[in-house]
Amino acid sequence: MKKKIEHWKVVTLLLIIYDFLAIIMSYFLALWIRFDCEFSEIDLPYFRTYCRTILVYALFCVVVLGTLRLYKSIWRFASYTELLRIICATVFTGVIYCIAVNIFTMRMPVSYYFFGVLMQFILTLGIRFSYRFVLLLRGQKNPDKRQKRVMIIGAGKAGQMILRDIKNSKEVNKKVCCFIDDNHNKWGRYIDNVPVFGGRDSIMEAVKKFGIEKIYVTIPSAKPEDKRDILRICNETSCELLNLPGMYQLYTGEVLVSKMKPVQTEDLLGRDPIRTDMSEVFEYIKDKVVLVTGVGSIGSELARQIAAHNPKRLVLFDIYENNAYDIQQELKKKYPNLKLNTIIGSVRDSRKIFQVFEEFRPDIVYHAAAHKHVPLMEDSPCESIKNNAIGTYKTAYAAMVHGCKRFVLISTDKAVNPTNIMGASKRLCEMIIQAFDAKIKEGKANEIPQLYTHGMNEVLTKPQVIESLKTTKTEFVAVRFGNVLGSNGSVIPLFKKQIEAGGPVTVTHPDIIRYFMTIPEAVSLVLLAGTYANGGEIFVLDMGEPVKIDTLARNLIRLSGYTPDVDIKLEYTGLRKGEKLFEEKLMAEEGLKKTKNDLIHIGCPIPFDIEIFLKDLNSLLEAAYKNKDDIRERVQKVVTTYHPA
Missing domain, CATH: 3.40.50.720 (NAD(P)-binding Rossmann-like Domain)
Incomplete structure (x- = not known):
């Protein structure tokens, strides 16, 4: 089978032949110009000298050009580097030719060398850059x-x-x-x-x-x-x-x-990015056992930032194995020396969560595990109470029993004057955290009931458990922020899919507004809460001005190169069950206190009767596990700011 000669090698051979002939032609033209462009006027001794030397010189030039890799350049991308090499080659060979001719043959006119070098440069350079020139002309001729x-x-x-x-x-x-x-x-x-x-x-x-x-x-x-x-x-x-x-x-x-x-859409947010000094955060995390529950978009980013700053051990806990597996593999690859444990389980399972705390004894807990989709929770309200409220209760109880130093709850602005069951369940989580903190400060942690213990009486009655409840110092705090751009359940991924499909982009209401922040900002706030905490606080980020979802959708359409309502239609579908036009960062009566960071504030806890709350929570839990139809009404009696839409 014959081996096919590569195209570039054929081009190189033709270019060598061209250069050889071009150099011969250059010095002939130089001699011709010297004698007034009349061939018959050229002195015979000069012409004979030209004939005796030019072939050797042309061969020498080809060798020099080859040495400078000018036969291996891709001339479509020729630049000043190739130009410089051709200049150097032309000057060098011209000087050598001038010296050699004068020494070994006879003295030629100065104009012969000058025009010879000039013509050689023009002809050898022209053929190489003509390809780019042709491409340029072809591009200009294209419509x-x-x-x-x-x-x-x-x-x-x-x-x-x-x-x-x-x-x-x-x-x-x-x-x-x-x-x-x-x-x-x-x-x-x-x-x-x-x-x-x-x-x-x-x-x-x-x-x-x-x-x-x-x-x-x-x-x-x-x-x-x-x-x-x-x-x-x-x-x-x-x-x-x-x-x-x-x-x-x-x-x-x-x-x-x-x-x-x-x-990215976050580039268009109406405020500067939140920039925080994280040195004290990571100094606090260093050499501590950290547990992150729920490794979705927020939890996984928490895990990444914590893993980068030398924890003693990082424990990830999630019911959804795909999320857990993805972040586990990512962290193992990036931090091979990290002591990492990835546990599959539910925060609703008392035995499992106790087992995790018993084995790893975490110093800090970031509790991000929760159901977050408002419309889905409206269809399954009891699941929202079971997973969010009771899951938080059980995890917080296990943290308290096992001597955890800090417990940070991930909350949401939907917990403020909630109109949906998801927001109400997160408000219940905040109240649980505040109740636990108050009991601990009163030295009455042993009075906090353990709900639905899955037959754990023998565990809870152990002397060491009873003793730990008397001396526990766990600090419980909550972190409240708005919608997170790009997180699971965010409107951004949905809008992008709709745009890719050619529309329409669906917005529930033209006037609906939301506060937004990026995932790194949210995670920075959560981590800072772990260092600022004294117990019982609800940390709130100053997220600037809220953004209209309609404006956000139109911006995304424009960013994708389309015109709203022309290329991509917008449709208004009406508010969904439990959805309100605007979210609030704080209830009016909570007020604000400053922290060391001007953009992070603390909401003063709203007082409520903790004893009654814990009793109501027990009955609420029973109703949720029995899937009672009146769960919303029951929740409304406990969370008085909850007004179902």
Whole structure:
């Protein structure tokens, strides 16, 4: 079977032959020009010297070009590096030729060498860069409808690298039409024949003038507020938005179109990102046994941040094995020396949760296990009480019995004046935490009943358990925040799926508003609560202004390169069961106290009769396990701020 010769090798051979002939032609033309472009006027001794030396010189030039790897370059991507090599090769060979001819043959006219070197440079360079020139002309001849018209925001180093990558790309379906940069010294000037049109105030005008369809934001070093302002302006266009994630790509030289990422919705939030000093948090976590219950979006991020800061042991506990397996494998790979235990079980199972605390004796518990989907819980209200309220009660009780130092409950703004059973169940969780803390501070932890113990009387009556209840110092706190962007159950993934399917995007009500935060922000708050805690607090994040879900949906549609109500329709489906138009961060009567962080506050506990609450909770639990139809009415008697929608 004959071996096929690779295409590039054929091209290389033809290029060698071309160079050889081009060099011969260059010095013939130089001699011809020297004698007024009249062949008959050329002195015979000069012509004979040319004939005797030119073949050896041409061969020498080919060898030098090969040594400089100019026969292995990919000329589609030729740059100043190849240009510099050709200049060096031409000057070097020309000087050697001049010296050799004068020493070994006869002296030739100076103009012969000058024009010879010049013609050699033009002919050898021209053939190499002509391929790029042809591609450029072909790109210009392509109708604009085949090209995505691109605007680059940021006429700095990153923007120039993106421009070059687009021009060098094999694809010819993108055309950079203009730059936008706030540096007015660049306005009206050109970068590789692309104009710098103006600053951020000119974005809308430039989009209309150039028919922009795609915007690349390449300002990794910009201040967050400047970047967010620019993104908001861009979002008012119907262009697809892509963003260079950060400075890392600039440092590593990976500023490529392929590295551009879609602009995230959190980039458009109406506030600065929450930035907290986590040093004291991680100093507190270091060398402690930490238990995280529920490893969904919040729990798994908690696990990642805790694992990175040297806990003595990290224990993950979840009923859903897929979540547990995913985060287990991720942490094992990233932190091979981490002492990690992943346990499958339910917080509703008293025996199981006691077994976990007995075996690992955690110092800190982050309790994230809960049912969170409002509409699903409206259809299964008893499950919300069993899992959220009673699951929290049992986990908190086990923590108290086994000498846990801190217990941090993950709560929600839906617990404030709840209109759905999920929010009411989370308010019950907060009340449980406050009740436990109050009893411990009174030295009456042994009076807290253990509900539905699954036949655990023999465990709870052990002398060591009774003694631990007398001396327990567990500090219980709750952390309350709004909706988390990208978390399980968030509207963002749903909207994205609907957009990918071509719409419609469904919004329950045009006026519905929510507070939003990112997963890292939520986790930072939860971790900080573990260090600020004195017991009984409800920590609240200042999340800035709330966001209209309708605006969020329209922003997402624009970020995807579509026009709302034109390319992608919006439909209003009406409020779901238990849903309200707005969420509140605090009940009016709770008030606020400051912490060391200006964006984190403490809600003063609302007093309630703890003895009556614990009795009511017991009867509420019995009703939930019997799946009573009147569970909402029963919950309303315990959580007086709960008003079912």
